[in-house]
Amino acid sequence: MGKLEAKNIEKFFQHDGKPLKALGGVNLTVNDGEFVCIVGPSGCGKSTFLRILAGLEKPDGGEIMLDGKKLDDTGPERIMVFQEGALFPWLTVRDNVEYGLKISGIPEKERNEISNRYLDMMQLTQFANSYTYQLSTGMKQRVAIARALVMDPDVLLMDEPFAALDSQTRDLLLVEMQLIWKKTQKTIIFVTHNVPEAAVLGSRVAVFSARPSIVKKIIDVDYKRPRVAEDENLGTYEKEILSSLRHQGPK
C-alpha cells in the first residue's frame, strides 16, 4: 500500500457545451517520502489531477486514498503550492507563512517559533516583515513553500511552482528543494512541463499522455543527490522522459 493512491481518476470538462474527457482513468501510487514528478503535454490535465489530489476539485470517477483511507475533501495533510504562489498581498511574509497555523488556532508564541524555523530554512528571515509586492518572483515562491511547510503536511503538492522563474533562480531552488525534501522527509508530488526539472527533482517521473490522460510511463531516476540541472548524466533520463512524451500518437 502506498502513501497516496489515485485509482482510476476520471475528469470531464465542458467544452463548447460538450463534455470533454480530460483525465481518462489515472492510476498513480506514491510511496511515503517519495519525490514524484508529473510531466505531460500542455493541457493534459496534470494540474487538474493535482487539484483533485488536493481535494480542490472532485473527480468524476475513481478515488483518492491516503494511508488507505478514502478522501473526498481538502485537508491540511495535503498542502498545495500554487503556480503563482497565491500569497496574500494584505499580509506580511510572516503572517502569510503563519496563516494556516492561525486558522487552526495555534497561539501566537508557538506560531512564531514554527514560522521562524521555516523562514530560516527558506532564507526569508530578513524579509519577515515585508509585504509580498516587495519581493521578487523567486522570493514569493520561497514564501509559498514556507507557508506550505509550516502546516507539516504528509504530502506536499506543487503545481509548476518554478514555471515563472528565471533560470538562475530556478537552478538555485531546484537544489534547495532537494535539500528541503531530504531534511523534512516529505512526500512530494510536483507537476511540471519542464523535463530537465523533472529529472533533477523526481525520484520517479510519471509521464501523462495527451487527453484523455493516463499515466503512460513511470521512469525511475536512480541517481545521486543533490542533482544539478547541468549534470550531463541526467541526460539519459531526460531523453527517456522526452521520448515517452513524444510517442503520444495523434488524438
Next chain:
Amino acid sequence: MKANLFGKKIVFYIAIILVWQAIDSADIWPDNIFPSPIEVGEDLIYGMSDGSLFYGIGTSMWRLIVGLAIAICGGMILGIFMARVETVNQTIGSLVLGLQSIPSVAWVPLAILWFGLTDVGIIFVTAIGAIFAVTINVYTGVKNIDPSYIEAARNMGAKGSQLITTVLIPAAFPYMITGFKQGWAFAWRGVIGAELLFSFLGLGFLLNVGRQLNDVSQVIAMMLVIMGIGILIDGFVFKRLEDKVMSRWGLR
C-alpha cells in the same frame, strides 16, 4: 510640486471670491438676492458664535455616521452573499440593481410615514441611499478575488466565517473602499436631502430655514459648509484610507 498644487488651488479660490465680490459691487442684483462674500462670511461667523452651526454640523454628522455604518455593514453582508451564493445573486441581486436607481430623497415620504419626523426616519433615508452602492462594489470586489487565494485558504483549513474575515474581506478591500466612498457620497446627499424635507435639525434644516427667512446669504453659507465637509471627508478620510490600502496591497 505639492506646494505648487496647493498654491494653484489657493489662487483659484481667491480669484473666485474676488470675481464674486466684483459682481456684487457692480450692483446688478439687489443684495437680498445676490449677497456679497462678506455677508456670507458674516453669517458663517454668526452661526459659529451662537453655536447653531456646530450644532447643525454635529447633528448631520451623527446621522451620517450611523446611517453610513448601517449601509456599510448591510452592504458588506449583502454583497458577500450575492457574490458567493448564486441563488442570492439571481434573486436579490436584480432587486438591488433596481433599488439602486431610486434617488435617496424618493425614500423620504415612505420614511416619514413609517417613522414620523424623527432621527430614525432620516437615518433610514441615509442608510438606504448608500447601502446599494456599497453592496454592488462589495459584490464586484468579492467576485474579482483571485480564486487561488480562496483555494489556498481552504486548503489550509479556512472555512465559513474564517474564510470571510481572513480572505474574502481583505482580498476585496480595494473594491470595498470604492464602495464605501460612493456610499458616503450617497449618504451625505441623503442626509441633507432628508433634513431639508423633514425640516428637523441639521444642516439641511438650516438650509431650509434660510429659504423660509428669505436669507440668501444663510442659504449660500450652509451650502458652502455642506461642500466643505464633503471635501474634508473625501480628502482626509477616504483618500488616505484608499492610498494606504492601495500601497499595502501593492496596487500602486
